[in-house]
Amino acid sequence: MKTENVTIGMFGLGTVGSGVAELLNRQGAELEKKYGVAIKLKRIVVRNVNKPRLIQLEPKLLSDNPNDILNDKEINTVIEVMGGVEPACTYTLRALKQNKNVITANKAVLAVKGTEVFRQAIKSGRYLGFRAAVTGFQDIIERLSSAISINNMAGIFNGTCNYILTQMQEHQQEMEPILKQAQDLGYAEEDPSLDIDGYDTADKLAILCILAFGCAVTREDIFTEGIRNITLEDIKFAANLNYRIKLLGIASYENNRLEARVHPCLVPRNNLLSRLEGVENGIQINDELRGKGAFTAPGAGKYPTACAIMSDIINIARGSQIYFPHKIKRIPLKSMAALESAYYLRLNALNESGVLEKIAAVFRRNDINIMSVLQQKTARPKQNKRGLLVPLVIIVDKSKEKNIQKAVGHLQALDVIEGAVSLIRVEERLW
Ligand SMILES: NC(=O)c1ccc[n+]([C@@H]2O[C@H](COP(=O)([O-])OP(=O)(O)OC[C@H]3O[C@@H](n4cnc5c(N)ncnc54)[C@H](OP(=O)(O)O)[C@@H]3O)[C@@H](O)[C@H]2O)c1
The missing domain is CATH 3.30.360.10 (Dihydrodipicolinate Reductase; domain 2)
Structure with a gap:
């Protein structure tokens, strides 16, 4: 991509937008010297131009008309930090179609219409920056x-x-x-x-x-x-x-x-x-x-997100390209029922003899192997009309999700179990 001056139109001046405007004010001149291109914030479109702002800006910078950015030929880079799927998605696609670079922090747009947005960026040959939308992980x-x-x-x-x-x-x-x-x-x-x-x-x-x-x-x-x-x-x-x-x-x-x-x-x-x-x-x-x-x-927030956007502005100033798959295929997703995992189950059981056998029988019937059972004394044990209830935690070996879901249903139907069974998957595959 050829290096060009970066003239910016920004949709949104909330948490992230005000962070970007502040960083451009603070570091814009420095970046211009470093990369030899002018970086200018020309227009910001908001919902309400009269709203009090956290940042002091020249009033003429603000507008409530999206066409002030989209139809401005001098603006070659659009930053979208307004949120929501619409009209954000329409503005993003229009900007790309009008050969503008787009930097977005909007994960909702990319999660719902990502394929369309990526395709348009490829077609227009423009930069699409979205590191701020995926938590700002560098690289x-x-x-x-x-x-x-x-x-x-x-x-x-x-x-x-x-x-x-x-x-x-x-x-x-x-x-x-x-x-x-x-x-x-x-x-x-x-x-x-x-x-x-x-x-x-x-x-x-x-x-x-x-x-x-x-x-x-x-x-x-x-x-x-x-x-x-x-x-x-x-x-x-x-x-x-x-x-x-x-x-x-x-x-x-x-x-x-x-x-x-x-x-x-x-x-x-x-x-x-x-x-x-x-x-x-x-x-x-x-x-x-x-x-x-x-x-x-560092997670979300004004400055981490604004910094991620600044990295994309720098990429545009340097003429770098961003890569994403040129052919995005649709393939079937594995159904959750086919998952195999270890599981943690927490339940409240009556504190009487024979209860553990009833619970174990449910797991046996559903082809699930119990790894460990933990019973914890509590300062204020719960009670129902049949007696004291004790919280039990059962860890089961790698099992089929569909079997575990069936077992949860069977456990909840037992007369020795009170209330819902909590189920949390155990992720042992991480290193
Ligand atoms: N906040 C974070 O830490 C964070 C982190 C990563 C990504 N993000 C993403 O960044 C985006 C912005 O987040 P935010 O927290 O900065 O939001 P925000 O504080 O609610 O600010 C939204 C801004 O967009 C403007 N806006 C909303 N709808 C508009 C419309 N239809 N036309 C024109 N302007 C409109 C608002 O204008 P007014 O000011 O006039 O109301 C406001 O300035 C979202 O997509 C969010 O998911 C945020």
Whole structure:
């Protein structure tokens, strides 16, 4: 790509947009000297031009008309930090069609319409920067898109969930007060569903699957389960068994079949992902030819995300290209029922003789091998009308998901079990 001046139009001036505007103010002149091209922020389109802003800018920079960016021939680079699928996707496609480079932090657009956006960028021959949309891991895009032999990858892609889970562990508190604290600190949105129900992680995994395997994957294709049902009891039991609970995005590609899933996992305590604290993100990649690799990133937030966008601006100023698969294929996703994994099950059982035999019989009938059973004394044991209830944790050997789901149904129907059975997959394959 030929080096050219970078004249920027930006959609959005919220958390990320104000960070980008601030960094361009602070470092623009320095970058111009370093790369010998002028870098200018010409226009910012927002919803409401009269809204008070965290950053002082010349009022003439702001507009509420998208055509002030899209129809401006001088603007050759569009930064999209407004969020949501529409109208963001339409603006992104229009910008690419009008031969503008696009830098986006919008994982929702790429997870829903990634294939279309990538195709348009290829057709127009323009730069499409999206490292800010995949948690800002430095070099991950280059590493994944240039790989030819990735077998599998697993990672923590949502800082809010990792913050909540590590705080639950550290302060021995349930999720609710921690979530409230995360909202007060600005780590979690008022409606936290996108984060804690796993959708944000699924969006990022979809983009990474396109890059790593060249497969068209959307968020709807991915089995997604969040952390909403994880309790302090689970966190404590997991710690006793030398695990941590983490929300992972996991994908593997084998025999032309793709497996992609998002759910909480028990991860061995000495694993890198297990050791990531707070809002930190991380990914492990297993590449048949290049070996194993791991990357960590500081997670979301104004400056980490704005810095990821600055890296893409620098790439454009240097005339670098970004690589992504030119042929994106649709291949069938492995169904969740076909998964084989070890499992953690927590249930409340009556404290009387014969209960363990009834539970063991359910596992036997469903061809599941019990590895260990843990019973923990609690200060305030629960009770139902038949007697005292004890929390039991059962770890089962690698089993078929469809068998374990059947077993959970059978366990919940037993008269010696009270309430729902919690099920968490155990991820032992990580290194
Ligand atoms: N926040 C993070 O840490 C983070 C990290 C990684 C990626 N991202 C992604 O970055 C994007 C922006 O996130 P954010 O946290 O900066 O969002 P935000 O604080 O809510 O800001 C959104 C901005 O977009 C503008 N906007 C929204 N809809 C618009 C429309 N239809 N037309 C014109 N302008 C519109 C808003 O204008 P007004 O100000 O006038 O309302 C606001 O300035 C999202 O895609 C998000 O997923 C965010």
